[in-house]
Amino acid sequence: MTLDIVRVDRVRAYPPRVTAFTQRFWDSVAQGRLETTVCEDCGKLSFPPKTFCPHCWSTRTRWTGLSGHGRLYAQTMIHAAPAIFRDEAPYRVGIVDLQEGLRIATRLLSDEAPKLDTPVEIVTLLYTDGPLFAARPNG
Ligand SMILES: [Zn+2]
Secondary structure (H helix, E strand, O other), X not given: OOOOEEEOOOOOOOOOOOOOOOXXXXXXXXXXXXXXXXXXXXOOEEOOOOOOOOOOOOOOEEEEEOOOEEEEXXXXXXXXXXXXXHHHOOEEEXXXXXXXXXXXXXXXOOOOOOOOOOEEEEEEEXXXXXXXXXXXXXX
């Protein structure tokens, strides 16, 4: 599955701390792919990706691709933003249930409040200094 890439003409207000382990995740997002880790012992997914399984504590995890499609579980508009995000306020955030059964929190691209359970897709936000990701309604 390929994520649409939305170019954002600014730097990220609060860039993620990239480690040797998470480099692969952020490189994939920049290329329009959403990946995470799956446990080779119990088969459960984790998000964000981890070097161990939070379900059974196994350290046998491997990378796997995600569809980037899901449904909106919850959303809100942030008006009183933390100082570092003040220039971006107001902005919407949501909780998305991905098709694969993962529940993730993410920025939500929508001028109006989408109805709950609306189909959403994850997109790459390509800022001038690197990627982030967000969800947007696609139904
Ligand atoms: Zn496990």
